[in-house]
Amino acid sequence: MTYAVQADMLTALGEDELIQLTDRADPPVGAIDATVLTRALEAADGEIDSYLAARYTLPLPSVPVILRDCAIDIARYRLHDRGLPDLVKDAYKDRITWLRDVAKGIASLGTATDTLTPASAGLPEMTSGGRVFARETI
Template structure:
């Protein structure tokens, strides 16, 4: 299940912006290229899955609005063939920081019936071997 759709991108960013970003035909076809959008959305889904996989069982049964928001932000950044404007770059960087926080467990997703995966015991493990030099075997040298 994709985290975002073409319709959601259109609703959020407008048809004209998507047309400018995706119509790469020469001469321009004058319509949004669904192949370009699908590729950007697939790349976005893969990136999000990489961050969520350590904490949540994938695929998610329901997609929380927070994940949809992150997916839309990342997808529009990926749709830019050249340097995006500073706001889109800043939003993308914030979205990636949010995904990192989710993957670390600093931010939790509100998913019913899906608890984050346990991270296991991260304590230090040590081995204590017998001491080769003790007071008893060094008698006479000390």
């Protein structure tokens, strides 16, 4: 599932920053390299999915805005290959912390998908009829 696209990155970061981050030609051509940007967005999607899969059935029926913003920040982090500004590093760390909280059930996506649980993947599951012996019944 794609959480963000090139147009989202362009809106969030602007054309100048995207050119600086993606134009890796020698000499630079002064344009956004869609291939480099797509790879970063795919890596961000994979990273997000790795956290969401612990709690949600993927793909999600719809993409919450928060996941689009996460994908933008993660892709931006991955595109920086010439020094990493603290602002970008901090945004990435904050997004990963939030995704970990989502995976643990501490935070939610804020959508109807929050009631979904992942499939059992064919593994055995056990349930109990309750306790037979307890401190009060001995």
